[in-house]
Amino acid sequence: xxxxxxxxxxxxxxxxxxxxxxxxxxxxxxxxxxxxxxxxxxxxxxxxxxxxxxxxxxxxxxxxxxxxxxxxxxxxxxxxxxxxxxxxxxxxxxxxxxxxxxxxxxxxxxxxxxxxxxxxxxxxxxxxxxxxxxxxxxxxxxxxxxxxxxxxxxxxxxxxxxxxxxxxxxxxxxxxxxxxxxxxxx
Amino acid sequence: xxxxxxxxxxxxxxxxxxxxxxxxxxxxxxxxxxxxxxxxxxxxxxxxxxxxxxxxxxxxxxxxxxxxxxxxxxxxxxxxxxxxxxxxxxxxxxxxxxxxxxxxxxxxxxxxxxxxxxxxxxxxxxxxxxxxxxxxxxxxxxxxxxxxxxxxxxxxxxxxxxxxxxxxxxxxxxxxxxxxxxxxxx
Amino acid sequence: xxxxxxxxxxxxxxxxxxxxxxxxxxxxxxxxxxxxxxxxxxxxxxxxxxxxxxxxxxxxxxxxxxxxxxxxxxxxxxxxxxxxxxxxxxxxxxxxxxxxxxxxxxxxxxxxxxxxxxxxxxxxxxxxxxxxxxxxxxxxxxxxxxxxxxxxxxxxxxxxxxxxxxxxxxxxxxxxxxxxxxxxxx
Amino acid sequence: xxxxxxxxxxxxxxxxxxxxxxxxxxxxxxxxxxxxxxxxxxxxxxxxxxxxxxxxxxxxxxxxxxxxxxxxxxxxxxxxxxxxxxxxxxxxxxxxxxxxxxxxxxxxxxxxxxxxxxxxxxxxxxxxxxxxxxxxxxxxxxxxxxxxxxxxxxxxxxxxxxxxxxxxxxxxxxxxxxxxxxxxxx
Numbered sequence: 239x240x241x242x243x244x245x246x247x248x249x250x251x252x253x254x255x256x257x258x259x260x261x262x263x264x265x266x267x268x269x270x271x272x273x274x275x276x277x278x279x280x281x282x283x284x285x286x287x288x289x290x291x292x293x294x295x296x297x298x299x300x301x302x303x304x305x306x307x308x309x310x311x312x313x314x315x316x317x318x319x320x321x322x323x324x325x326x327x328x329x330x331x332x333x334x335x336x337x338x339x340x341x342x343x344x345x346x347x348x349x350x351x352x353x354x355x356x357x358x359x360x361x362x363x364x365x366x367x368x369x370x371x372x373x374x375x376x377x378x379x380x381x382x383x384x385x386x387x388x389x390x391x392x393x394x395x396x397x398x399x400x401x402x403x404x405x406x407x408x409x410x411x412x413x414x415x416x417x418x419x420x421x422x423x424x
Numbered sequence: 425x426x427x428x429x430x431x432x433x434x435x436x437x438x439x440x441x442x443x444x445x446x447x448x449x450x451x452x453x454x455x456x457x458x459x460x461x462x463x464x465x466x467x468x469x470x471x472x473x474x475x476x477x478x479x480x481x482x483x484x485x486x487x488x489x490x491x492x493x494x495x496x497x498x499x500x501x502x503x504x505x506x507x508x509x510x511x512x513x514x515x516x517x518x519x520x521x522x523x524x525x526x527x528x529x530x531x532x533x534x535x536x537x538x539x540x541x542x543x544x545x546x547x548x549x550x551x552x553x554x555x556x557x558x559x560x561x562x563x564x565x566x567x568x569x570x571x572x573x574x575x576x577x578x579x580x581x582x583x584x585x586x587x588x589x590x591x592x593x594x595x596x597x598x599x600x601x602x603x604x605x606x607x608x609x610x
Numbered sequence: 611x612x613x614x615x616x617x618x619x620x621x622x623x624x625x626x627x628x629x630x631x632x633x634x635x636x637x638x639x640x641x642x643x644x645x646x647x648x649x650x651x652x653x654x655x656x657x658x659x660x661x662x663x664x665x666x667x668x669x670x671x672x673x674x675x676x677x678x679x680x681x682x683x684x685x686x687x688x689x690x691x692x693x694x695x696x697x698x699x700x701x702x703x704x705x706x707x708x709x710x711x712x713x714x715x716x717x718x719x720x721x722x723x724x725x726x727x728x729x730x731x732x733x734x735x736x737x738x739x740x741x742x743x744x745x746x747x748x749x750x751x752x753x754x755x756x757x758x759x760x761x762x763x764x765x766x767x768x769x770x771x772x773x774x775x776x777x778x779x780x781x782x783x784x785x786x787x788x789x790x791x792x793x794x795x796x
Numbered sequence: 797x798x799x800x801x802x803x804x805x806x807x808x809x810x811x812x813x814x815x816x817x818x819x820x821x822x823x824x825x826x827x828x829x830x831x832x833x834x835x836x837x838x839x840x841x842x843x844x845x846x847x848x849x850x851x852x853x854x855x856x857x858x859x860x861x862x863x864x865x866x867x868x869x870x871x872x873x874x875x876x877x878x879x880x881x882x883x884x885x886x887x888x889x890x891x892x893x894x895x896x897x898x899x900x901x902x903x904x905x906x907x908x909x910x911x912x913x914x915x916x917x918x919x920x921x922x923x924x925x926x927x928x929x930x931x932x933x934x935x936x937x938x939x940x941x942x943x944x945x946x947x948x949x950x951x952x953x954x955x956x957x958x959x960x961x962x963x964x965x966x967x968x969x970x971x972x973x974x975x976x977x978x979x980x981x982x
Contacts, residue, residue: 299687300564300725304679311676318671324924337553340563340570341527346718346725349532349907353672353718356936359924361971366882366917366981367523377526378486378914384526405982412980413919422970423924424963485873486911490865497862504857510738532904532911535721539858539904542750545738547785552696552731552795564728591796598794599733608784609738610777672936709925712935712942713899721904739895749898750858756898 239269240414242327242407243284246294247277247305252333252385252395253294259400260292260331260381263407270411277309285317290327290414291360292407293351297334300343302350310354318358325422327414328352328360330379331403333395335386341377348379359423363410371401381406425455426600428593429470432480433463433491438519438571438581439480445586446478446517446567449593456597463495471503476513476600477546478593479537483520486529488536496540504544511608513600514538514546516565517589519581521572527563534565547603549596557587567592611641612786614699614779615656618666619649619677624705624757624767625666631772632664632703632753635779642783649681657689662699662786663732664779665723669706672715674722682726690730697794699786700724700732702751703775705767707758713749720751733789735782743773753778797827798972800965801842804852805835805863810891810943810953811852817958818850818889818939821965828969835867843875848885848972849918850965851909855892858901860908868912876916883980885972886910886918887938889961891953894942899935906937917981921968929959939964 242264248254261272275284285291295306302310317323330351334344355362365372365380375383375395381402383395428450434440447458461470471477481492488496503509516537520530541548551558551566561569561581567588569581614636620626633644647656657663667678674682689695702723706716727734737744737752746768747755753774755767800822806812819830833842843849853864860868875881888909894900913920923930923938933941933953939960941953 298679298683299690300729301682301722302673302679304676304683307670307674307676307679310673311670315671318925321924321926324926337559340530340561340568343531343564343725343729344526345529345531346535346721349718350673350722353715353936356920356922357672357715357925359922359926362914362920362922364914364917364920366879367876367915368879368882368917369981373523375526378529378911382526408982409980412978413975416974416978416980417971420970420974422967422974423927424966484865484869485876486915487868487908488859488865490862490869493856493860493862493865496859497856501857504739507738507740510740529911529915532907535904536859536908539750539901542734542736543739543858543901545736545740548728548734548736550728550731550734552693553690553729554693554696554731555795564725594796595794598792599789602788602792602794603785606784606788608781608788609741610780709931712894712902712933712940715903715936716898717901717903718907745895747898750901754898 240289240418241287242272242290242411242414243288244272244274244292245277245280245309247303249296252383253296255395255400256331256333256381256383256403257294259403260407263404264411267408267411269415277305280309280313282313282316285323289418290410292329292410294331295347295351297332297342297344297347301347314354324359326360327410327417328355329363329410331381333383333385344382363413365406369402369405375399375402426475426604427473428458428476428597428600429474430458430460430478431463431466431495433489435482438569439482441581441586442517442519442567442569442589443480445589446593449590450597453594453597455601463491466495466499468499468502471509475604476596478515478596480517481533481537483518483528483530483533487533500540510545512546513596513603514541515549515596517567519569519571530568549599551592555588555591561585561588612661612790613659614644614662614783614786615660616644616646616664617649617652617681619675621668624755625668627767627772628703628705628753628755628775629666631775632779635776636783639780639783641787649677652681652685654685654688657695661790662782664701664782666703667719667723669704669714669716669719673719686726696731698732699735699782699789700727701735701782703753705755705757716754735785737778741774741777747771747774798847798976800830800848800969800972801846802830802832802850803835803838803867805861807854810941811854813953813958814889814891814939814941814961815852817961818965821962822969825966825969827973835863838867838871840871840874843881847976848968850887850968852889853905853909855890855900855902855905859905872912882917884918885968885975886913887921887968889939891941891943893944902940921971923964927960927963933957933960
């Protein structure tokens with residue numbers, strides 16, 4: 239049994255929708271359970287008991303949401319100092335308004351998360367372009383849901399935009415199952 | 425009179441279209457001329473005689489086009505070593521297919537360019553969201569033209585998508601005029 | 611008279627030392643005053659009354675400190691929504707332990723800040739390599755003070771490592787004076 | 797048997813030294829062979845027959861060497877278009893002069909490579925801080941060898957600075973062995 243921990247913050251529900259779709263993908267894989275925890279509530283115990291850590295963030299001002307960063311600075315940092323998560327699996331997803339047709343900073347927001355994930359020593363699962371749903375909600379680093387239309391009206395995420403998150407969850411759970419108990423890093 | 429040098433590479437013409445629109449913006453500002461040079465043809469003399477350097481790149485595999493990088497590594501590097509361009513003005517623009525609705529790496533491609541521009545010591549002109557045309561071809565780092573539709577059919581850049589480039593050219597020329605002959609860096 | 615606002619967070623005093631050195635540089639330029647405000651205390655009024663915004667952050671887990679990000683998400687974002695700071699001047703600095711000889715994520719931390727600065731529409735002042743003190747505390751994006759020795763003993767910042775911050779402050783104040791009242795963005 | 801392909805460019809030999817150390821690490825793992833290929837010589841056949849792709853680059857002007865980018869744009873792109881490498885293993889390393897004590901752009905250079913690696917759909921192996929040799933040649937994204945002293949004299953890489961590369965090679969080979977023939981991505 240592998241446990242995939244999904245930590246996220248959400249303003250208007252889009253990141254949460256993606257988190258739930260990702261959890262559905264995890265649960266569709268044999269021997270895999272998903273645990274959804276809001277960034278404000280996540281504790282080091284959640285980290286220590288998981289096999290994979292997935293972090294989801296709204297895109298704010300071109301980078302990570304401050305509540306997600308607070309979780310990283312105050313919770314993940316302790317696990318990092320003590321090398322507690324090395325060799326587990328990591329991934330990222332994000333939602334945003336996508337102001338300006340170029341993603342509005344979604345890539346740097348995801349990299350702000352991935353930098354932490356790399357520091358923790360997690361194997362990173364990217365999102366290949368052939369993943370179902372990639373065209374409407376994908377970036378190579380992970381699922382990206384653009385919640386606003388081009389004219390910035392808040393249309394919300396469609397079901398189509400949740401498909402890539404679900405498949406990302408499946409990929410992550412499979413990698414976590416394969417790597418479980420592996421000795422990679424001395 | 426200020427001279428704005430625009431160096432670019434282009435595969436199917438989109439980056440070139442943006443370069444020309446940006447040049448039009450430059451020329452619409454008093455006392456300002458634009459010089460368009462392909463990356464393969466750019467020489468250090470072009471750099472030494474300009475007041476502003478604008479670099480345009482197609483997005484390839486999530487970062488800068490290799491021809492643009494060759495220009496940076498083999499031409500700009502010499503000017504950098506000798507501190508020749510410090511205090512001039514710099515900016516970036518990019519075009520891409522935008523595979524995957526999150527910009528397909530456009531942001532890191534632009535930052536690959538901006539890293540060079542920062543090393544050269546150029547004052548960086550960003551693209552504010554209120555710039556005309558931002559919604560359909562803008563990122564905070566500069567104009568970004570997505571040349572494909574969501575289903576990846578190659579629709580090309582529309583006239584609407586060139587408006588932000590033109591205005592970026594105007595902003596750059598204005599800054600170059602104001603900073604001309606200024607003593608900023610000792 | 612130009613007002614340079616320096617917003618920062620600090621854990622053990624290194625970022626604060628850099629902030630003060632930067633302020634000294636600002637004040638050494640004619641017609642320039644510096645205002646130091648901790649991220650927790652910064653309000654939108656500080657932003658509206660400044661001519662240049664400089665943000666300093668400790669490097670935590672490879673990106674921006676969460677308190678600085680909270681300032682950006684909850685204070686800067688309002689000014690961004692209303693296009694209130696466009697055409698002002700912006701810059702960044704950071705301190706960190708530099709775990710691992712490659713800067714330990716200092717570059718992405720600085721870019722997390724600069725993404726916000728670009729979105730606000732600020733002209734970005736980089737740090738050219740010929741700046742005094744660059745060798746011991748410089749990155750092209752701005753001053754970077756590594757507060758730990760290679761063996762990670764907390765040696766603190768030396769006076770040498772504050773020189774680049776002071777000169778960055780001088781550069782920023784000069785640019786702010788030149789651009790004051792300029793009409794760049796329509 | 798897994799095959800780890802190491803593609804790199806090198807100016808003065810530092811990146812090549814790291815490539816060879818990484819290959820030594822690969823070969824020390826059971827059932828693992830390493831293949832060293834210069835970027836100019838790498839062909840799509842090399843990519844198709846490998847189980848892991850490791851790309852090494854000198855840091856030039858804050859990002860990837862243009863010869864490495866040419867390999868990515870002209871060789872990797874074909875494999876990407878056809879989804880040929882999805883589910884393999886990927887990693888990065890870099891060497892540079894480290895001008896300025898903050899790594900001189902090493903992080904964005906590594907991310908320029910990783911963006912390609914993520915697009916190819918490779919599982920990314922980071923470098924945890926407890927890896928032997930991390931303190932003198934490590935960044936969370938992979939080994940980083942700073943070839944110059946602080947005063948920029950070209951001291952070259954010491955043996956100590958090659959240790960993290962060797963261990964990175966061991967980690968990569970182990971992951972490649974575990975993931976071989978796994979079905980992760982549908």
